[in-house]
Amino acid sequence: TTPAPEELLKIAVEVAREAAETAYRMRAEGVSAVATKSTVTDVVTAADRAVERQAVAALRAARPADAVLGEEYGDADGAGLAGGSRVRWILDPIDGTVNYLYGLPHYAVSLAVEVDGEVVAGVVRNAATGDEWTAVRGGGAHRAGRRLGGSTETDLGQALVATGFGYDPARRAHQAGVVHRLIPYVRDIRRFGVASIDLCLAAEGMVDAYYEKGLNLWDHAAGGLVAVEAGLRVDGLAGTGPGPDLVIAAPPALFGPLHEHLARLDAAGGP
Numbered sequence: 024t025t026p027a028p029e030e031l032l033k034i035a036v037e038v039a040r041e042a043a044e045t046a047y048r049m050r051a052e053g054v055s056a057v058a059t060k061s062t063v064t065d066v067v068t069a070a071d072r073a074v075e076r077q078a079v080a081a082l083r084a085a086r087p088a089d090a091v092l093g094e095e096y097g098d099a100d101g102a103g104l105a106g107g108s109r110v111r112w113i114l115d116p117i118d119g120t121v122n123y124l125y126g127l128p129h130y131a132v133s134l135a136v137e138v139d140g141e142v143v144a145g146v147v148r149n150a151a152t153g154d155e156w157t158a159v160r161g162g163g164a165h166r167a168g169r170r171l172g173g174s175t176e177t178d179l180g181q182a183l184v185a186t187g188f189g190y191d192p193a194r195r196a197h198q199a200g201v202v203h204r205l206i207p208y209v210r211d212i213r214r215f216g217v218a219s220i221d222l223c224l225a226a227e228g229m230v231d232a233y234y235e236k237g238l239n240l241w242d243h244a245a246g247g248l249v250a251v252e253a254g255l256r257v258d259g260l261a262g263t264g265p266g267p268d269l270v271i272a273a274p275p276a277l278f279g280p281l282h283e284h285l286a287r288l289d290a291a292g293g294p
């Protein structure tokens with residue numbers, strides 16, 4: 024039998040806390056201490072891999088038959104570690120790798136859990152500060168015991184909108200063009216560098232909305248549920264759910280106008 028989402032969330036929270044401790048400790052010990060090679064990227068990869076391996080081992084110990092999709096195990100087809108149950112875990116061991124690299128205290132472990140292909144629970148934990156957002160489908164989104172409800176802003180012109188940029192140069196150029204043309208229509212733009220936390224900040228109303236193109240499932244699975252459970256609408260361009268084309272998270276009153284602008288600006292093309 025498949026456990027209730029609340030039970031799966033308990034496992035997720037425990038695994039995410041341990042993973043966050045490892046990420047934080049490795050950062051505090053100095054990234055050079057965890058580097059296997061001399062380059063900057065390798066340093067982060069070493070921490071990423073160590074955290075992912077630990078979390079996957081913990082998940083496999085708790086739930087041996089479940090599938091796991093993570094950055095290290097992911098591939099273009101979205102294949103990961105196969106499992107024989109109805110449950111799949113979706114893990115980003117360190118979301119915000121550039122912040123991590125620079126020691127900016129804003130990076131997260133993101134862990135979501137699906138049953139039969141639907142995300143039913145998720146946790147995002149800022150590994151540097153301990154801030155932790157959780158959600159259970161149908162059970163609301165919470166931080167520190169407080170239920171989250173998103174922003175009450177209804178005017179896009181007064182909305183603070185978070186976004187992010189991918190690593191691919193052509194995509195970045197396209198994303199910069201969209202920001203350039205969107206900014207006259209919003210209060211301002213924020214780029215914090217952690218997609219999963221951006222979604223949680225939108226769930227808290229600390230930003231009014233968030234959008235980004237080109238995200239991987241592990242970037243938005245947990246934070247997306249937190250946003251949905253806070254009452255936000257989370258969807259892509261086509262209305263078939265958030266995906267690599269676009270993830271938009273906004274309160275219902277802002278979703279329509281933001282979607283309209285992004286559909287128009289994205290139509291200019293770009294990867």
Ligand code: IPD
Pocket residue numbers: 115117118119120121186187188189190215216217218219235237238242
């Ligand atoms: C990245 C961050 C960033 C977002 C990028 C992601 P990573 O994830 O979430 O905020 O703009 O699209 O790839 O590489 O740090 O795990």
